[in-house]
Amino acid sequence: MLRRFGVAVGSTWIVFAVAILGVALIATATPAQADTFTFTSCHVSNSTCEGGSVPSGFGTVTLLQSGANVTFDVTLTGGNTFVETGAGGDSLFLFNDALAGSTVTGCTTTLNGVTQTLACSGLTGQSPIMADGTGTFTAQVFCTTASQCNGSSGAPINDLHFTVTNATLAQLEVANANGNLFVVDVFCGTTQTGCANGLTGPVDVSGVVPEPTTLLMVGTVLVGLGAAWRRRQRTLAV
Numbered sequence: 001m002l003r004r005f006g007v008a009v010g011s012t013w014i015v016f017a018v019a020i021l022g023v024a025l026i027a028t029a030t031p032a033q034a035d036t037f038t039f040t041s042c043h044v045s046n047s048t049c050e051g052g053s054v055p056s057g058f059g060t061v062t063l064l065q066s067g068a069n070v071t072f073d074v075t076l077t078g079g080n081t082f083v084e085t086g087a088g089g090d091s092l093f094l095f096n097d098a099l100a101g102s103t104v105t106g107c108t109t110t111l112n113g114v115t116q117t118l119a120c121s122g123l124t125g126q127s128p129i130m131a132d133g134t135g136t137f138t139a140q141v142f143c144t145t146a147s148q149c150n151g152s153s154g155a156p157i158n159d160l161h162f163t164v165t166n167a168t169l170a171q172l173e174v175a176n177a178n179g180n181l182f183v184v185d186v187f188c189g190t191t192q193t194g195c196a197n198g199l200t201g202p203v204d205v206s207g208v209v210p211e212p213t214t215l216l217m218v219g220t221v222l223v224g225l226g227a228a229w230r231r232r233q234r235t236l237a238v
Contacts, residue, residue, distance in 0.1 A: 079189020088185025
């Protein structure tokens with residue numbers, strides 16, 4: 001009985017230890033919560049995808065909560081680059097932010113593997129800015145030196161990074177009246193599906209993807225608990 005009791009107690013402690021470790025890992029991951037969206041809805045005029053959806057997408061935007069701020073990482077794929085046109089509200093990127101005291105800072109891009117400051121700016125709490133086919137938005141990021149970030153003039157900018165201060169993911173992941181969250185104006189690349197090289201126009205996101213790191217931790221905890229429980233049941237049956 002003592003041996004069985006000792007083993008049973010030991011197995012119980014294993015279960016508790018795994019559970020505590022799992023909770024600690026998840027709690028640690030929470031401050032770094034990230035959401036990733038994919039640009040799949042196409043509003044590029046005269047393209048075969050206009051008014052439709054491209055499953056492979058045009059690129060992604062990832063929002064990362066970092067303390068009281070949110071960082072944006074916008075990456076275009078398929079050879080696409082950023083452009084500013086009237087159809088895209090004369091902006092590189094549009095989103096919804098009507099928060100008092102919120103600002104856009106730290107605009108950067110990557111050229112030849114090196115992070116560089118980009119001549120762009122951002123404004124929040126704006127009067128409705130229209131992007132064709134996607135509705136209106138209250139915040140924008142735009143280029144202050146067109147030659148640095150306008151794909152139609154040969155600038156090879158396919159990634160954009162900036163920070164929105166004094167905001168949370170929930171506050172910036174708000175859809176407009178058309179159900180759209182974010183828009184990017186693109187200059188279509190040579191390998192982009194549904195859009196011939198050189199065409200321009202706005203594309204918007206499809207939806208949120210749960211953070212893989214958090215899901216992996218939850219799965220690890222559940223597997224650990226299950227294994228410990230089965231071990232304990234086999235020992236008690238001996």
